[in-house]
Amino acid sequence: xxxxxxxxxxxxxxxxxxxxxxxxxxxxxxxxxxxxxxxxxxxxxxxxxxxxxxxxxxxxxxxxxxxxxxxxxxxxxxxxxxxxxxxxxxxxxxxxxxxxxxxxxxxxxxxxxxxxxxxxxxxxxxxxxxxxxxxxxxxxxxxxxxxxxxxxxxxxxxxxxxxxxxxxxxxxxxxxxxxxxxxxxxxxxxxxxxxxxxxxxxxxxxxxxxxxxxxxxxxxxxxxxxxxxxxxxxxxxxxxxxxxxxxxxxxxxxxxxxxxxxxxxxxxxxxxxxxxxxxxxxxxxxxxxxxxxxxxxxxxxxxxxxxxxxxxxxxxxxxxxxxxxxxxxxxxxxxxxxxxxxxxxxxxxxxxxxxxxxxxxxxxxxxxxxxxxxxxxxxxxxxxxxxxxxxxxxxxxxxxxxxxxxxxxxxxxxxxxxxxxxxxxxxxxxxxxxxxxxxxxxxxxxxxxxxxxxxxxxxxxxxxxxxxxxxxxxxxxxxxxxxxxxxxxxxxxxxxxxxxxxxxxxxxxxxxxxxxxxxxxxxxxxxxxxxxxxxxxxxxxxxxxxxxxxxxxxxxxxxxxxxxxxxxxxxxxxxxxxxxxxxxx
Numbered sequence: 001x002x003x004x005x006x007x008x009x010x011x012x013x014x015x016x017x018x019x020x021x022x023x024x025x026x027x028x029x030x031x032x033x034x035x036x037x038x039x040x041x042x043x044x045x046x047x048x049x050x051x052x053x054x055x056x057x058x059x060x061x062x063x064x065x066x067x068x069x070x071x072x073x074x075x076x077x078x079x080x081x082x083x084x085x086x087x088x089x090x091x092x093x094x095x096x097x098x099x100x101x102x103x104x105x106x107x108x109x110x111x112x113x114x115x116x117x118x119x120x121x122x123x124x125x126x127x128x129x130x131x132x133x134x135x136x137x138x139x140x141x142x143x144x145x146x147x148x149x150x151x152x153x154x155x156x157x158x159x160x161x162x163x164x165x166x167x168x169x170x171x172x173x174x175x176x177x178x179x180x181x182x183x184x185x186x187x188x189x190x191x192x193x194x195x196x197x198x199x200x201x202x203x204x205x206x207x208x209x210x211x212x213x214x215x216x217x218x219x220x221x222x223x224x225x226x227x228x229x230x231x232x233x234x235x236x237x238x239x240x241x242x243x244x245x246x247x248x249x250x251x252x253x254x255x256x257x258x259x260x261x262x263x264x265x266x267x268x269x270x271x272x273x274x275x276x277x278x279x280x281x282x283x284x285x286x287x288x289x290x291x292x293x294x295x296x297x298x299x300x301x302x303x304x305x306x307x308x309x310x311x312x313x314x315x316x317x318x319x320x321x322x323x324x325x326x327x328x329x330x331x332x333x334x335x336x337x338x339x340x341x342x343x344x345x346x347x348x349x350x351x352x353x354x355x356x357x358x359x360x361x362x363x364x365x366x367x368x369x370x371x372x373x374x375x376x377x378x379x380x381x382x383x384x385x386x387x388x389x390x391x392x393x394x395x396x397x398x399x400x401x402x403x404x405x406x407x408x409x410x411x412x413x414x415x416x417x418x419x420x421x422x423x424x425x426x427x428x429x430x431x432x433x434x435x436x437x438x439x440x441x442x443x444x445x446x447x448x449x450x451x452x453x454x455x456x457x458x459x460x461x462x463x464x465x466x467x468x469x470x471x472x473x474x475x476x477x478x479x480x481x482x483x484x485x486x487x488x489x490x491x492x493x494x495x496x497x498x499x500x501x502x503x504x505x506x507x508x509x510x511x512x513x514x515x516x517x518x519x520x521x522x523x524x525x526x527x528x529x530x531x532x533x534x535x536x537x538x539x540x541x542x543x544x545x546x547x548x549x550x551x552x553x554x555x556x557x558x559x560x561x562x563x564x565x566x567x568x569x570x571x572x573x574x575x576x577x578x579x580x581x582x583x584x585x
Contacts, residue, residue: 003538006196011037012051019049198541200528200583205243205254206552207580212236218560219272220575225567227277232580233269234560238262238282240308243571243582255582260308264300271335273324280304281314281333281351283321301335303351314351319344322367329374332390336369336379343381345369347390358394362386368409372418380406380420385431385441400441404429412456415474417490421451430454430478432493444494450481456490457513457520457533473497475533479508479522487520487533503527503542510563519585523563523574525555530572530585543583553579 010033017026030037037043059075066073207230210217218234230241238260264286271283286298301314301321319337326333333348335356343366349357364382371377375390376397385400406422416435423429428446457475474490475497483505487498500522502508508522508529519540520531528543545555557577564573572583 007034007040008042010034011040011043011046012054015046015048016051197539199547200530200541200543200585201547203584204543204548205582205584207232207241207243207255207582208257209578209580210237210239215578216559217562217575217578217580219269220562220564220573220580221272221274222564222566222573224274224277227274228566228568230564230566230573230580230582231272231274231280232575233272233282235268236266237578238267238269241580241582245570245584258308260304261311262302263311263313264298264302270299271321271324273326273333275303275326275328275333278305278307280308281324281326283318283324283335285320299337314348315354315356317354318346318356323369325369325371325377327371327374330390332371334369334371334377336366338365341365343379343384345379345388345394347394358390360388360394367405367407368420370409370411370418372411372413372416378409378411378418380409380422385420385433398438400433400439402431402441402443404431404443406431408453410454410456410476412459412474412476412490414459415472415491417456417474417476419454419456419476419490421446421454421478430488430494432490434490434493442493446478446480447496448480448482448484448486452479452481452507452509453511454478455512458515458517460517475513477511477513477520477522477533479511481507481509481524483507485511485520485522485529485531498533498537500529500531500533500537500539503529503539503544509561512563512565514565514569514585515567516569518569521563521565521572521585523561523572525557525561525576528563528572528574528583541585553581 010029014026014029014033014037017023017029034040062073062075065071209215214235215237216235217232217237219232221231221233223229223231228242228245230243232239232241240258240260242256242258244254244256262282262284264284266287267284268287269282270285273281275281281301281303284300284302286300288296288298290296297320298316299318299320300316301318302311303314304311314333318335319339321335321337323336324333331349333351335346335348337344337346339361341364343362343364345358345360345362345366346356347358362379362381362384364384366379366381366384368381369377369379372387376387378385378387380386382405383403385402385406387397387400389395389397402422404422404424406420409418409420411418418433420431420433421428422431428449428451429443430446430451431444432442433440434442455477457477459472459474472491476488476490477485478488479485479502483502485500485502485508486496487500489495489497502522502524504527506526507524509524511520511522513520518532520533522529523543526545529539530541531537531539545553554577557579559577560575562573562575565571566573570585572585574581574583
């Protein structure tokens with residue numbers, strides 16, 4: 001599907017103005033935009049009356065869509081369009097043969113006057129990515145109101161004409177032939193895109209790398225609301241990064257980094273979670289040697305308090321923890337660990353206790369877990385999809401029958417829908433568990449190769465959409481290594497709403513909606529892409545690793561890739577290996 005850029009939209013309007021007889025308006029547009037629009041590379045491919053045909057196609061499609069869905073058309077202008085103006089074919093200002101408007105103005109012997117200069121601040125000219133110089137600020141005009149009659153005749157209401165383009169009677173003026181409607185071949189309407197995609201490269205802030213030998217960042221996590229810091233953890237690294245939103249001075253670095261002390265040595269952080277703005281729980285795996293030189297691995301669950309200045313060990317028997325989840329309402333800490341081929345579930349009611357309040361084991365490994373209520377949580381893994389309930393004891397609320405290995409799971413609290421990504425053999429699946437059918441895990445063959453991540457959009461008062469019925473849409477985003485992002489309505493399994501290509505079709509390993517639900521980001525080692533999924537399919541912004549030398553960002557480094565939004569949806573972080581960078585949005 002070909003989307004419209006601002007150059008294409010401007011060119012179509014420029015051509016329409018000439019074809020409809022408004023040469024002076026076309027000339028004004030070319031002065032404010034591009035002196036010779038016919039030099040644009042796509043110009044030879046544009047047929048006469050293209051803009052009219054696009055608009056008529058849109059009107060016809062809107063009518064067909066309304067009939068198919070038994071709803072009212074979105075675009076209704078009523079039967080009375082005002083007094084029509086005949087399209088003039090003046091020799092001076094109207095283009096018939098593709099002659100640029102500024103050349104016609106020269107032939108008009110000064111009939112068209114230059115607009116008065118507008119007082120603006122002088123700015124250094126900069127080349128746009130497409131090589132076209134940016135257009136200056138347009139002069140203030142009345143703005144011709146353009147209309148298209150139902151019979152295809154173009155006219156303008158209350159238009160301001162050039163002095164040389166005197167109004168004539170309808171009998172004197174030749175009319176434009178009726179324009180036939182072109183055949184609709186599109187499956188859905190695409191929003192016209194006139195904005196450019198912002199490049200975030202200039203705003204990149206690179207976090208200083210840890211100086212510890214062999215350090216590797218494996219987890220990043222922004223602090224909760226009111227705590228604008230980024231926590232980076234992994235092998236031999238546990239750091240807090242404070243990034244100043246204001247422009248730093250010459251003497252103030254953009255990033256201030258502090259190491260968090262742990263009562264262990266030669267460690268690797270395997271999981272972490274925020275409990276509050278000043279409390280963090282981490283699982284640390286310490287490598288040490290006994291008295292005869294044998295290497296040993298000791299796993300400890302550690303709570304950091306007072307902003308990381310103090311700590312205490314919760315447990316030394318939690319095992320190799322791969323997931324930590326905090327339940328703020330009940331102040332429960334959920335840990336998931338592996339014990340050989342089996343999974344281990346432990347829930348701490350009081351972090352001062354060394355023994356968990358509830359413990360359960362599964363026959364297969366657990367890969368992910370989430371709280372879905374004050375007292376219930378879901379776990380998924382190898383042929384495993386279970387929901388547990390905490391009461392006097394830890395009980396199994398539901399066991400979903402499945403042969404799929406579910407690798408990641410997400411929950412939408414507003415709808416109660418659970419979504420998961422999994423594999424079985426060479427096939428990949430998207431799974432949905434809807435509260436209206438809570439005993440059946442619905443699965444769908446994933447349409448792209450190697451899906452990697454998923455995320456629900458947080459529903460707010462400003463982004464609650466309906467899906468054509470009384471049910472609100474529940475937006476679920478998924479990404480894959482094939483370079484495609486898909487948006488689904490989880491309330492209508494498995495209704496795909498959009499397919500969004502990533503920047504340069506690069507692989508996307510992580511995806512995340514901003515906390516306010518307004519933006520969607522997908523990223524991999526090579527590029528990051530940001531969309532406003534409600535307003536446009538073309539990205540709002542992008543970032544490319546190739547814009548930087550390898551000492552700044554090396555996309556070929558091995559390691560876990562991570563992506564995250566800060567709590568106020570204004571910044572993104574990405575990390576790979578020992579590299580962390582922050583991108584203001």
